[in-house]
Amino acid sequence: MPPKVDVPILKDLTIDNITENVHRINSQSEDARLKYVLERLVSHMHDFARETRLSTNEWLAGIQFLTDVGKKCTDVRQEFILLSDTLGLSLLVDSIDHPKPASSTEGTVLGPYHTHDAKSESLGSSISADPDGEELLCICTVSSTTGSPIANAKIDVWETDSHGNYDVQYSHYSGEKPDGRAVLRSDAQGVFWYKAIVPVPYSIPDDGPVGKMLRKLGRHPWRPSHMHFMFEKEGFDHLITALYLRGDPYETSDAVFGVKESLIIDLNTVTPEQAKKYDVKEGTKLLTYDFVLVTDEETRKLRDQKAAEAMKALGRENMKILEGLPVPDVD
């Protein structure tokens, strides 16, 4: 037999002392942040079981559910992200990690359909090859919170086709010919424009365990019509967001909690002058939006401030904030 090991001693385990015992064993970690995250995770998981009096059968159903979710994941289907989205966790984490001052564009859920297949396109290109889609001209700007245009920002845009499917959802998709997505660059005036199709509502994939969960909860799996945007520019916080069409049947009941009031837009129709200037048919729908990015420095300050506020509200003392994240302050 190996020699007696020198680790924290577990006491006689009961419903009431198991949590502190798990904390004691986990306190051996040398990663202060991991230790704190695990401490909160274990405390909440145990409190959840105690508060619901979780039965063995329910626990087993949970184990089976998580296993099914894992088995459903592939390179083009992330069922755990879908689960996180449908329980509001994704929106929450994005809001925490990317705090926004009032003057800037709010973020929202990334969703599972962003890919790295999108081609770089020049301004004015069409991102959609779908002949059944209703043509949409998009003219947007991107600037800083002080109103300066941001040139040469990298902008990922992506949307479904007119059937409500992303390119990766088709079994014949190979990554060679992405559709409904492109990578653009803003011009010197911070303007980027492109042609697309009017977004339509679509159902999140509900043929897996998450769909089953939604049905048990009496929930529909629909997302309101939207277009995704992701902005990257050195010195500015990564912005993942989307614009939603006002009046959509699912505007107030998005299955993944992505809609924010400031991200709901009305489409217009191009003027005859715009039709000529941008080479689109008269009567074409028009999307315009002015995106506002937050600098890394502004974001860092806000993160630190919000983290300190959260620790205060939690009544946690002896915490320090490292890179925007709270960790125990042990000397």
Add this chain to the structure above:
Amino acid sequence: MPPKVDVPILKDLTIDNITENVHRINSQSEDARLKYVLERLVSHMHDFARETRLSTNEWLAGIQFLTDVGKKCTDVRQEFILLSDTLGLSLLVDSIDHPKPASSTEGTVLGPYHTHDAKSESLGSSISADPDGEELLCICTVSSTTGSPIANAKIDVWETDSHGNYDVQYSHYSGEKPDGRAVLRSDAQGVFWYKAIVPVPYSIPDDGPVGKMLRKLGRHPWRPSHMHFMFEKEGFDHLITALYLRGDPYETSDAVFGVKESLIIDLNTVTPEQAKKYDVKEGTKLLTYDFVLVTDEETRKLRDQKAAEAMKALGRENMKILEGLPVPDVD
């Protein structure tokens, strides 16, 4: 477009109001228990994110970890149960679901190695075919909390071989020839006896994501030497338990939090009379234990009582207890 749907309206979503909005959408479920469990789950998950200021990168690491855990699961390897075991959740759920009066045998973690392959064996059989194991004679009894012997109880026993491996852990295992496990029946006096080998400590499978987690936490993956028992008898609560050898190097730091003081035993040595009576060599190690089962009725009463106490402690009013489980009492 489909017509505007008639579901609870989500308000403009923020870090602070997302939780109540998720509850509102989930409140459409007609299953009161599911609704309550989800409400507590979502509240704890969101509080966890808010209290840790969970970053997008950490969230993504969590998504990847859960996906890896799911991918590791097979018919003979349940990595999610291992995860639950190593975070103390399994022990907690078992303790909640199977409350025990002071006079009865405590339960402990089932672990992932129970199978339905074990053959029914007559009393006195050897459950181990391992020639390298140290022979062990086991003479146990099973009775009720009032001291009456329980005849014809179904008893599953299982243990590793002398190398610390369960039969199912060998790649050549087919289910045809189970080893280290058997199903026994107690006799009219509530006695069951069999031959086995002295249990040895073993490492839980640590070649997967859970092993990686333990290493990051500075934890060892060892379980102290033990033998598993599962009792089934009509009218009595299912008892899943195990006996642990005193003095084991991992006695106070079980990787899955299974050890309870009342389940730690000292092995003895058979007397010359016992050696003759039970047909074992002199000097053979002897395990004895008197198991005490709780009736279904006692268990039901205790479950209701403990659930009511938990709801009181939580300050939840308007709850009723249905089959031992709390649900909101809405009229």
